[in-house]
Amino acid sequence: xxxxxxxxxxxxxxxxxxxxxxxxxxxxxxxxxxxxxxxxxxxxxxxxxxxxxxxxxxxxxxxxxxxxxxxxxxxxxxxxxxxxxxxxxxxxxxxxxxxxxxxxxxxxxxxxxxxxxxxxxxxxxxxxxxxxxxxxxxxxxxxxxxxxxxxxxxxxxxxxxxxxxxxxxxxxxxxxxxxxxxxxxxxxxxxxxxxxxxxxxxxxxxxxxxxxxxxxxxxxxxxxxxxxxxxxxxxxxxxxxxxxxxxxxxxxxxxxxxxxxxxxxxxxxxxxxxxxxxxxxxxxxxxxxxxxxxxxxx
Numbered sequence: 526x527x528x529x530x531x532x533x534x535x536x537x538x539x540x541x542x543x544x545x546x547x548x549x550x551x552x553x554x555x556x557x558x559x560x561x562x563x564x565x566x567x568x569x570x571x572x573x574x575x576x577x578x579x580x581x582x583x584x585x586x587x588x589x590x591x592x593x594x595x596x597x598x599x600x601x602x603x604x605x606x607x608x609x610x611x612x613x614x615x616x617x618x619x620x621x622x623x624x625x626x627x628x629x630x631x632x633x634x635x636x637x638x639x640x641x642x643x644x645x646x647x648x649x650x651x652x653x654x655x656x657x658x659x660x661x662x663x664x665x666x667x668x669x670x671x672x673x674x675x676x677x678x679x680x681x682x683x684x685x686x687x688x689x690x691x692x693x694x695x696x697x698x699x700x701x702x703x704x705x706x707x708x709x710x711x712x713x714x715x716x717x718x719x720x721x722x723x724x725x726x727x728x729x730x731x732x733x734x735x736x737x738x739x740x741x742x743x744x745x746x747x748x749x750x751x752x753x754x755x756x757x758x759x760x761x762x763x764x765x766x767x768x769x770x771x772x773x774x775x776x777x778x779x780x781x782x783x784x785x786x787x788x789x790x791x792x793x794x795x796x797x798x799x800x801x802x803x804x805x806x807x808x809x810x811x812x813x814x815x816x817x818x819x820x821x822x823x
């Protein structure tokens with residue numbers, strides 16, 4: 526059942542009609558309120574002199590509203606722990622779950638409470654820019670084309686979804702930023718993430734041509750033990766059209782997610798989002814060196 530609080534305009538109307546001698550029921554009919562609501566308003570919000578006034582009633586209403594709800598339980602130790610982790614670019618989710626392992630004796634609130642404390646200015650001085658993910662964005666329309674061959678993700682073994690064994694990877698590319706609708710450069714990152722361990726491999730390439738991407742995947746994964754490369758799941762971008770060469774070189778299966786279903790490669794998408802912490806959108810990836818990339822994902 527919804528309830529609408531009495532407004533300052535209604536309080537002014539109550540004052541005027543009451544001073545004119547109107548009954549509580551008459552005031553209630555005029556305001557479309559219950560008579561008990563009007564009676565309670567007159568009884569609770571009188572001034573010290575026993576006279577009802579709309580300004581005094583509104584002030585008393587705000588005082589009671591400020592005192593309602595659960596009190597914030599924060600002390601120096603909690604505040605310092607959360608601030609230190611945010612300064613290390615930890616997300617509130619990481620802070621909450623890792624605190625259970627690292628500091629079980631220290632009570633840390635849920636990550637939703639941490640977000641609320643940041644909004645209130647109790648944590649990180651209210652600076653939301655220190656958070657890892659900055660919010661949703663609108664992805665530009667895809668223009669590079671797709672192909673409709675290869676094994677669909679629907680044919681991928683069901684055991685892959687359970688993340689019970691190592692060897693199932695997700696692949697994607699990360700592009701340089703745009704100026705208007707033009708890329709700053711053709712450089713990109715090729716990223717591979719193992720679903721169970723979240724182990725990440727990445728390399729900088731001068732462009733996303735199929736032959737370069739295919740060879741980069743083979744080079745990165747050929748040094749791994751054979752049992753660590755069983756399947757690779759990617760989108761249907763043309764840079765992955767050399768999948769048959771990948772399958773024959775690595776003796777694995779390559780599967781393709783459905784169009785516009787990035788959630789089917791959620792591990793890789795999330796990892797790419799975390800990489801954007803160091804290589805933000807709009808950056809020219811030709812400035813990224815292999816040593817710097819290795820340090821960031823290491």
